[in-house]
Structures are given as C-alpha cells and as structure tokens.
Amino acid sequence: MSATFLTHFDSITDPRIDRCKKHNLLDILLLSISAVLSGAEGWEDIEDFGHLKLEWLKKYGSFKAGIPKHDTIARVICRLKANEIENAFQSWISSLIKVTGADIIAVDGKTARRSFTTNDRKTALHTVSAWSCQHQLVLGQTAVDTKTNEITAIPDLLTMLDIENSIVTLDAMGCQAEIAQQIIHQKADYILALKGNHSGMQRELEAWWHKSVREGLSVEKHSTYTEVDTGHGRIETRVCQQLLIDKKWLDKEYQWSGLSSIIQVTATIHEKSTGKETSETRWYISSLGLDAE
Secondary structure: OOOOHHHHHOOOOOOOOHHHOOOOHHHHHHHHHHHHHOOOOOHHHHHHHHHHOHHHHOOOOOOOOOOOOHHHHHHHHHHOOHHHHHHHHHHHHHHHOOOOOOOEEEEEEEEOOOOOEOOOOEOOOEEEEEEEOOOOEEEEEEEEOOHHHHHHHHHHHHHHOOOOOOEEEEOHHHOOHHHHHHHHHOOOEEEEEEOHHHHHHHHHHHHHHHHHHHHOOOOOOEEEEEEEEEEOOEEEEEEEEEEEOOHHHOOHHHOOOOOOEEEEEEEEEEEOOOOOEEEEEEEEEEOOOOOOO
C-alpha cells in the first residue's frame, strides 16, 4: 500500500490553505477510498470505518489528528479536481495489475439505476466502463451525456488504458472504423459485434461468407467449435464458426485496420418442459486469426 497508493495519489492538489490543514490530505484519501472499497455508502460510513480500522490505517498513513469528522471528509473530497482523482486512481489500479497473458477487456455502456429524477429533470447517469475479465475489476470508466455519445467516449476511455496485448470486445455501438484503428494503434486486438448500424458491411461479409461456403471452405481459413450447456430446464447449443477474411474482396470502405476474420455464433435453446426451440445468430468482426474454440 505505501509503495503504490501513496505514490500515485501524492500528486493530487490540496485545495485547502495551510492553516486549515488539520488532517493530512493523503490520510483523507486513504481513509475514503479504503472505506468505499469496503462498502461504505456515505460520509458517515467513511468516518465510522475510520474509527473501526484506525490501527490498520496507521500502518500506511500518519493520522496524527485521528479520524476527521464526516463533514470535513465531505468538504475536502468535494473540492478536489475530479480529473486528478480519476488519473491517480487509474494509475494506481494499473500498477496493481500483474500481466499473466492476453487479457479480455470488455468495454460496455451502462445506465445507473435510480439515477434519474423527475423533480429536477435530472437525466440518468450513463457511463462507459472497461472491465478486465482476467482481474475481475473495472480498469476505468467515464460518464457520457447519453447512450449515443458512447462513440465519442470510448476512444477517450481507451486512451486512458494500457491495453497492449489485450483483446478488446465491444457491442454494436462501438463497432466503428476509428475505434478499431485506435485499438490496433495501441497494440491490442478487437472483437466487435456487427449489427444494423453497419448493415452494408454486414451484408457484404455475409455474401462473402456464403460464397466461400459454396466454393468449399478451406481448413486453413475456416474453423468450427460447438459448446453445449445445460441448466435451468433448457439445453443451449452454441456453434462458433470463424472464417479468415480476404480483405482484397471487400469494398475499400470496409477494409478496416487489422480486420482479419468474421465470426458467426449461432445459439440454439431447447426448452425441456415445452419442447420449444429458438435460435439466434450473431456476427462479429475481429483482428484475431485464432481458431473458433
């Protein structure tokens, strides 16, 4: 903790004048972040956490003046610069991550429940987050005005992150040529969901797929993998097929940076109780050239 947290948060600007600094800023930050990570949901919770864990906190901070009152914590934290907190936290989290192989980073937008209020016409909070599947933590997130602004928020979020040698997954909203180019530029790979927002590209790739099927798929370019899951009274069969793309066949506007393969995933669900069967096919484009499994 002393070698990581304190180092990364030491650069945050203290908004107080010297005569008002009864409590060290790093102590307040250490207390607040530790409390929130432990489940604190308000300023009073943070103060209570401090009193309960004072001996532990003193291992890493001075706390010469003890634990600050909750209104003091709130007053100091609310005056800090949000971008400095975000950059320090991002830097700290990155230092804790031990790279053990290609991480899958899922970038997705979410709307926070109960963040909309009708009285003051406050819109719901919508954020774009990057989730590390390997480390089971959020690597970074940024707030956006509306879901449609995810396209502009995603590049900013990716810029914050060290995604080198990772695989970035995005839904159809993030399936943009500029985003694919940025991911490749940052030395990572991508898997992007392909839907109606790129109907022309999807039609062209599907046509090329069916043309390849008619002519006979070569073992070198095509692979298939089937997975079956059971549970909750149903059987789900997922068939993944990956086909390496000949970019010369594609129209120039669809020759995206790094584009190497098209992936088709067909999920068939059989309900045991009713015998009803449903099927859905999803398409993806990727810079990867792995096998379907």
